[in-house]
Amino acid sequence: MSLPVARVLIDSPLPQLDRLFDYAIPREFDALAQPGVRVKVPLRSAGRVVEGFLVERAVAEEGGRPLSEIEDVVSSVPVLTPDLYRLVRRVADRAAGSAADILRLAIPKRMVRAEKVWLASETPEAPRIDETVRQWARMRLSGFPGLDEAMRADARITLDAPPHPVRLPAGDDIGAWAELLAALAIDTLARGRTAVVVVPDHRDRAQIEEALAGRVPLAAVVRHDAAQSSPARYAAYLRTLAEAPCIVVGNRSAVYAPARDLGLVAIWDDGDPLLGEPLSPGVHARDAALLRQELEGGALVFAGHTRTTDVERLVAVGWVRDLPARRRVGARVVLSATREGESRGTRVPSTAYAAAREALAHGPVLVQVSRPGYAPVLVCAECRHPARCRHCAGPLHARGPGTVPVCTWCGRSAHAWRCSECDSDRVRMASSGSERTADELGRAFPGTRVIVADGDHPVLRVDDRPALVVATRGGEPIARGGYRAVILLDGDRMLMADDLRIGESCLRWWSNAAALAAPGAPVHLVGVTGAVARALATWTQPAYARAELADRLPLRMPPTVRVAALSGARRSVDTALRKLREDVPELDADAILGPVDGEDGARALVRFDYARGARVAESLRASVVSDAVSGRRPPRGKGQVRRNTLRVRVDVPDLEL
Numbered sequence: 001m002s003l004p005v006a007r008v009l010i011d012s013p014l015p016q017l018d019r020l021f022d023y024a025i026p027r028e029f030d031a032l033a034q035p036g037v038r039v040k041v042p043l044r045s046a047g048r049v050v051e052g053f054l055v056e057r058a059v060a061e062e063g064g065r066p067l068s069e070i071e072d073v074v075s076s077v078p079v080l081t082p083d084l085y086r087l088v089r090r091v092a093d094r095a096a097g098s099a100a101d102i103l104r105l106a107i108p109k110r111m112v113r114a115e116k117v118w119l120a121s122e123t124p125e126a127p128r129i130d131e132t133v134r135q136w137a138r139m140r141l142s143g144f145p146g147l148d149e150a151m152r153a154d155a156r157i158t159l160d161a162p163p164h165p166v167r168l169p170a171g172d173d174i175g176a177w178a179e180l181l182a183a184l185a186i187d188t189l190a191r192g193r194t195a196v197v198v199v200p201d202h203r204d205r206a207q208i209e210e211a212l213a214g215r216v217p218l219a220a221v222v223r224h225d226a227a228q229s230s231p232a233r234y235a236a237y238l239r240t241l242a243e244a245p246c247i248v249v250g251n252r253s254a255v256y257a258p259a260r261d262l263g264l265v266a267i268w269d270d271g272d273p274l275l276g277e278p279l280s281p282g283v284h285a286r287d288a289a290l291l292r293q294e295l296e297g298g299a300l301v302f303a304g305h306t307r308t309t310d311v312e313r314l315v316a317v318g319w320v321r322d323l324p325a326r327r328r329v330g331a332r333v334v335l336s337a338t339r340e341g342e343s344r345g346t347r348v349p350s351t352a353y354a355a356a357r358e359a360l361a362h363g364p365v366l367v368q369v370s371r372p373g374y375a376p377v378l379v380c381a382e383c384r385h386p387a388r389c390r391h392c393a394g395p396l397h398a399r400g401p402g403t404v405p406v407c408t409w410c411g412r413s414a415h416a417w418r419c420s421e422c423d424s425d426r427v428r429m430a431s432s433g434s435e436r437t438a439d440e441l442g443r444a445f446p447g448t449r450v451i452v453a454d455g456d457h458p459v460l461r462v463d464d465r466p467a468l469v470v471a472t473r474g475g476e477p478i479a480r481g482g483y484r485a486v487i488l489l490d491g492d493r494m495l496m497a498d499d500l501r502i503g504e505s506c507l508r509w510w511s512n513a514a515a516l517a518a519p520g521a522p523v524h525l526v527g528v529t530g531a532v533a534r535a536l537a538t539w540t541q542p543a544y545a546r547a548e549l550a551d552r553l554p555l556r557m558p559p560t561v562r563v564a565a566l567s568g569a570r571r572s573v574d575t576a577l578r579k580l581r582e583d584v585p586e587l588d589a590d591a592i593l594g595p596v597d598g599e600d601g602a603r604a605l606v607r608f609d610y611a612r613g614a615r616v617a618e619s620l621r622a623s624v625v626s627d628a629v630s631g632r633r634p635p636r637g638k639g640q641v642r643r644n645t646l647r648v649r650v651d652v653p654d655l656e657l
Contacts, residue, residue, distance in 0.1 A: 003024060003025075003059065003060050004024070004025040004030060004033075004057060004058075004059060005022050005023065005024060005025065005057065005058045005059060005060045005067065006022070006023045006024075006025050006033055006039065006054045006057060006058075006070055007020040007021070007022055007054070007055050007056045007057070007058055008020065008021050008022075008023055008039060008041055008052040008053065008054055008055065008070075009021075009052055009053050009055050009085075009099060009100060009103070010041070010043065010050055010051075010052040010100065011050060011051045011052050011053070011100050011103070011104070012043075012050060012100060013098070013100070013101065014628060015098055015621070015624045015625045015628050016625050016628050016629050017100075018092070018098040018099060018100060018625075020055055020056075021041070021052075022058070022060070022067055023039075023041050023067055023068055023069060023070050024060075024067040024068065024069045024070070025057070025069070025070055026069050026070060029070055029072075029073050032073040032076050033054055033057070033070060033073055034054070034057070034076075034078055035054055035055060035056050035057060035078060035080075035082065036053070036054065036055075036077075036078025036079060036080040036081060036082075037053070037054050037073055037074070037075060037076060037077065037078050037079070037080075038051060038052070038053060038054075038073070038074035038075050038079065038110065039051070039052055039053070039054050039070050039071075039072065039073050039074060040052075040070070040071040040072040040073075040074060041068065041070055041071055042068050042069075042071060044068060049071050051074065053079075053080045053085075053103065054080075055080070055085055074110065075110060075115060077115060077118075077119070077238070077241075078241075079107055079110075079237070079238075079241070080103070080107065081241070081258045083258065083295070083296055084106065084107075084256065084258045085099075086295055087256065087288075087291060087292050087295055087296070088102045088103055088106060088256070090291050090295065091283050091287075091288050091291055092281065093614070093617060093618070093621075094283075094287070094291065094613065094614070094617055094650070095281035095282065095283050095287075095617065095649075095650045095651065096281065096564070096617040096618075096620045096621040096624070096648050096650050097280055097281025097282075097283070097621075097650075098280075098281070101279070101280050101281060102256070102281070102283070104279075105253050105256065105277065105279065106253060106256035106258075107237065108230065108233045108234045108237050109230060109234065110234065111230055111231040111234040111235070113231060114231040114232075114234045114235040114238070115234070115238065117235070118235060118238040118239075123242060123243070123244070124219065124239065124242045124244040124246075125244055126192065126244045126245060127189060127216065127217045127219070127220035127244070127245070127246070128217070129186060129189060129190040129215075129216065133186060133190075133215045133216070134186070134187070134190050136183070136186075136215070137182075137183040137184075137186040137187045137190070138183075138187065140179060140180060140183035141180075141183050141184065141187060142326075143162075143325055143326050143327070144159060144323050144324075144325055144326065145323075145326055146323055147159075147323055148187075150299065150321065150323065151184070151187065151188070151264070151299045152191075153299075154263075154293075154297045154298050154299050155299055155300075155321055156290075156293060156299075156300040156314075156319060156320045156321060157299070157300070157301055157302075157320065157321045157322070157323050158301070158302040158303070158307065158311050158314075158315060158320050158321070158322050158323070159180070159301060159302070159303045159323055159325075160303075160304070160305070160307070160324070160325060160541070160542070161175075161176065161177035161180055161303050161304060161305055161515075162176040162177065162180070162325070162329050163176070163305055163329065163330065163331050163511065163514060163515035163539070164176050164329070164331075164482065164515065164517070164518070164519050165478065165479075165481070165482045165515075165516060165518070166179055167481075168210060168211070169214065170210075170213070170214065172210060172461075172480075173461075173478055173479070173480050173481065173482070174207040174210055174211055174478065175207055175478070175515060175516075176515075177268065177303060177304075177305070177515070178204075178207035178208050178210070178211045179211045180303065181197055181208060181211075181266050181268060181301075181303060182208055182211035182212050182215070184264060184266055184301060185197055185208075185212070185216075185247045185264065185266070186212070186215060186216060186247075188247075188263040188264040188299075189216065189220065189245055189246070189247055189263075191263060192245055192261070193245055193261050193262065193263025193264070193298070194240075194245040194246055194247070194248065194259035194260060194261060194262055194263060194264075195247045195248070195263060195264040195265075195266070196247075196248045196254055196255065196257055196259060196262065196264065196265045196266070197247065197248065197249045197250075197254075197264075197266045197268070198250065198251070198252060198254050198255050198265070198266065198267050198268065198275070198285050198289070199249070199250075199251065199268045199269070200251065200252075200268070200269055200272035200274040200275055201251065201272075201274055202225070202227060203460065204268060204269070205223070205225060205249055205250065205251070206460075207478075208249050209221065209223070209249060212247065212249075216247060220244075220245075220246050220247060221246070221247050221249060222236050222239050222240055222246050222247065222248045222249070222257075223236055223249055223250060224236055224237070224240070224248050224249065224250030224251075224253065224254035224257050225250045225251055225254075226251060226253060227251075237257070237258075240257045240258055240259050241258055241260075242260070243260055245259070245260070245261060245263075246259070251274070251275075252274065252275045252276075252277060252284075252285040255267075255285045255288045255289050255292065256288065256292075262292075262296050262297065262298040263298045263299065264298055264299045264300075264301065265289045265292060265293060265298060265299075265300050265301070266300075266301040266303065267285060267286055267289055267300075267301070267302050267303070268303055268304065269303075269304045269305070269306075269508070269512070270284075270285070270286045270302055270304065270308055270310070270311060271304065271306060271308040271504060271505070271508045272508075276653075280649075281649065281650070282649050282650075282651070283651075284651065286302070286310060286311070287651065290314075300320075302320065304508075305508070305511040305512055305514075305515050305541070306504070306507050306508045306511045306512075306541040306545075307541050307542040307544075307545040308504060308545065309501075309504060309545050309548050309549050309552070309559050310559045311545075312542060312545035312546055312548075312549055313549055313559050313560065315542075316546070316549065322542070328539075330538070330539025331511075331514035331515065331517060331523050331539060332517075332520060332521065332522050332523060333514060333522075333523045333524075333525060333536050333537040333538075333539070334351070334355070334522050334523065334524045334525070334537075335524075335525055335528070335529070335533055335537055336349045336351045336352045336524040336525065336526045336527070337349060337351075337526075337527065337529075347432070347440075347489060347526075348487070348489065348526065349526060349527075351524065352487050352524040352526055353444070355485050355487070355522050355524055356445070356468070356485055356487055357445070358485075359483075359484035359485030359521065359522075360445065360448060360466045360467075360468070360484070361466070362466070362484045363464050363465070363466060363479070363481060363483070363484040363518075364462055364463075364464065364465070364466065364467045364468075364469055364479045364483055364484065365466075365467070365468055365469065365483060365484060365485045365486070365487065366469050366471060366476055366479070366483040366485070366486045366487065366513060366516060366517070367437065367441065367468060367469065367470045367471070367486075367487045367489060368471055368472070368473060368476065368486070368487070368488045368489060368490075368509070368510075368513045369432070369433065369434050369437050369470060369471070369472060369473075369489050369490050370472070370473065370489070370490035370493055370494050371432075371433045371434070371472065371490075372433050372434045372435075372454035372455055372456060372472050373397060373399070373433035373434065373435055373436075373454075373456075374397070374398050374399055374400050374403075374433050374435040374436045374439075377395065377397065377429070378395075378396045378397060378398060378405055378427045378428070378429060379427065379428060380419040380421065380422060380424050380426070380427060380428075381424060381426035381427055381428040382419065382422050382424040382426065383419060383421050383422040383424065385419055385420070385421040385422070387405060387414070387417065387419070387427050388420070389407035389409065389410060389412060389414060390414070390417070391407070391410055391412055392407065392409050392410045392412075394407045394408055394409025394410060395407070395408050395409075396408070396414050396417070396427070398427075398429065400435070405417060405427060432490075434452050434453075434454045434457075434470050434471065434472055435452060437470050437489070438450045438452050438468070438470045441468050441470065442468075445468060448466060448467065448468055449465070449466065449467035449468065450467070450468045450470065451467055451468070451469045451470070451477075452470050452471075453469060453470070453471035453472070453475050453476065453477050454471065454472040454475050455472065455475065458475065459471075459475075459477040460477055460478070461477050461478050461479075461480070462477050462478075462479050462480070463479075463480050464479065464480040464481045469483070471513075473494075473509040473513070474509065474512075476512075476513055476516055478516060479516065481518055482516060482517055482518030482519070482521060483516055483517045483518060483521060484517075484518060484521050485517070485521055485522050485523075485524070486513055486514055486516065486517045486521065486522070486523040486524070487524050487526065488510050488513060488514075488523065488524065488525045488526060489526050491506065491510070491525055491526060491527055491528035491533075492527045492528055494506050494509070495528065495532065499654065500557060500558075500653070500654040500655065500656075501653060501654065503531070503532045503544070503548065504544075504545070504548065506532055507532050507535055507536060507541060507544060510525060510536050511536060511541060514536070525537070531544060531547065532544065556590075556607050557654075557655060558651075558652070558653060558654065558655070561607045561608060561609055561610075562607070562608055562609070562610060562613055562616075562650065562651055563605055563606065563607055563608075563650075563651065563652050563654075563655060564605070564606045564608070564616065564617075564620060564648060564649065564650045564651075564652070565603065565604075565605055565606075565648070565649045565652045566595075566603065566604045566605075566606065566620070566646065566647070566648055567600070567601060567602065567603045567604075567646075567647045568601050568602065568627070568645035568646040568647055569601050569602065569645040569646070570595060570597060570601065570602040572623075572627045572645050572646040573594075573595045573601070573602040573603070573604055573646065574595065574602075575623065575626075575627070576620060576623035576624075576627070576646060576648075577592055577595070577604060577606075579619055579622070579623050580592075580606065580616065580619045580620065580623070583615060583618070583619035583622075584608070584612055584615050584616055584619060586612070587606075587608060587612070587616075588607075590607075591606060591607050591608060592604060592605070592606055592607075593605040593606075593607070593655065601645060605652075605655060606620075607655075616650075617650055620648045620650070621648070623646060623648070624646050624647075624648055627645070627646040628646075
């Protein structure tokens with residue numbers, strides 16, 4: 001006689017529990033205990049009841065080993081679909097992580113009231129798209145020859161978005177890129193399939209939603225965003241479980257939305273760090289989308305104003321297809337430098353001043369700066385030594401002219417400050433933030449509105465009246481009709497950051513700001529020369545990405561190779577590296593960098609080719625589990641508990657030890 005068995009994935013952060021456990025299904029739960037539901041099960045080793053997901057049902061012959069029984073079925077709603085579990089398992093294995101960690105990101109917490117409302121509501125119907133809207137979508141997509149055929153063939157493609165704003169029928173302006181992605185989603189929905197659009201933040205999501213408004217039924221657009229309230233987020237997740245297709249728009253976790261008959265996954269601006277998951281196992285939305293497209297099919301689109309080296313590598317190996325636009329459009333970029341007679345340290349050259357003055361006669365002007373605040377960095381006026389707090393040694397900054405310096409770490413005011421090097425009591429500003437730049441430009445252009453847009457002063461939109469909009473990178477508001485001029489300041493300071501990808505990042509910041517300019521409006525890049533400046537001036541971002549790849553290849557730097565970071569106790573790191581050498585003996589002699597001892601333990605990096613990724617991840621994951629098991633509580637009187645210290649993160653973006 002066979003007995004029903006539930007195979008359960010336990011919701012636990014312990015790596016040794018990242019597998020399916022068998023539990024007997026009591027008779028009273030036989031109808032409710034179906035694959036995908038939440039259940040409560042006993043954990044014998046811990047002596048407590050934990051939650052988990054019933055992944056699949058099996059049968060066991062009577063007389064076999066006894067199994068613990070399911071304690072309860074939390075909900076009858078199957079929130080974990082088979083496709084989602086396969087994706088989560090594949091993503092976790094690739095990243096040497098736990099499936100439970102990814103499921104916490106993919107599936108929101110259960111909200112009882114939202115679930116009851118969903119169960120009581122009618123089943124959503126397939127949305128109807130008007131023929132005029134279909135024609136509009138096809139017209140927008142016609143600017144890329146071969147795009148329609150690639151979409152229907154479920155291809156992987158990359159697009160360079162048009163760099164200019166467009167006017168919606170409702171009167172608001174959005175980026176042309178938002179209309180492009182909206183057209184892709186509408187075309188997919190019109191063919192009866194679901195589209196998932198993943199964007200970095202709420203500003204981008206709002207533009208997509210505005211492009212869809214009035215063209216797609218409101219109920220067919222599902223917001224999938226961590227910023228939502230818990231009931232709203234859970235209700236949106238339940239909607240994606242329905243058979244009726246929809247358009248899912250959200251941040252990085254939306255890539256896991258369990259849509260039926262997936263027809264499109266579109267990633268906007270994959271170089272934005274907000275698309276990288278900070279929580280373990282730290283899988284980028286781009287990598288999760290690639291794995292999902294491989295498992296479920298559907299088209300995969302990477303779009304942006306720039307091209308990351310990660311996507312360009314995929315283009316080079318033929319895994320992603322580059323689809324150029326029928327008509328190449330770029331911003332009108334001017335490389336502004338100081339003229340003869342001007343000081344080399346002049347922050348805004350006369351050419352940029354003249355362009356701003358001329359543009360202010362017609363509308364707003366955008367000025368991009370590197371940092372918020374008034375004076376982000378203070379130094380000694382005599383010896384130029386960085387001004388530090390006497391209590392915590394944190395850097396000092398000024399909140400305004402004539403104000404007492406304040407520590408950015410502990411918040412204490414630095415009254416009667418004196419330099420530790422030369423005993424001077426005077427400070428000077430080493431850099432200018434958004435507020436100080438606004439003061440300077442306000443004096444240079446008296447009578448002109450000055451608007452500050454940064455983290456402390458968020459601004460989403462500005463009108464078409466003359467104004468100087470001083471914004472930090474990524475915080476630029478959208479101007480009605482586009483900016484009449486864009487001034488990009490502090491470029492040389494941005495490029496000095498200690499970051500392997502700083503050139504890519506600067507090109508992305510500047511390109512996104514340039515895309516807010518009105519067609520034909522000048523974009524002045526101040527004080528920057530070299531390959532990054534040339535790529536912006538000629539609007540050849542993919543060529544810059546190719547050159548970066550060529551430079552990194554002989555140095556074996558990501559993304560030409562994958563990099564895993566190990567950290568923890570020195571003994572644990574050494575053991576993991578030794579096991580890795582045994583499991584993957586063909587690793588290069590210089591594949592392992594470190595270990596290097598630090599305050600928090602040892603740290604090492606492992607460089608490996610993509611073809612060896614599965615074996616490296618499997619070995620590292622086994623080491624994490626082994627370290628966790630060896631750290632369990634020993635028998636009484638046999639010593640102290642040794643906590644699990646080994647941590648592994650795969651696909652780190654740089655080689656910083």
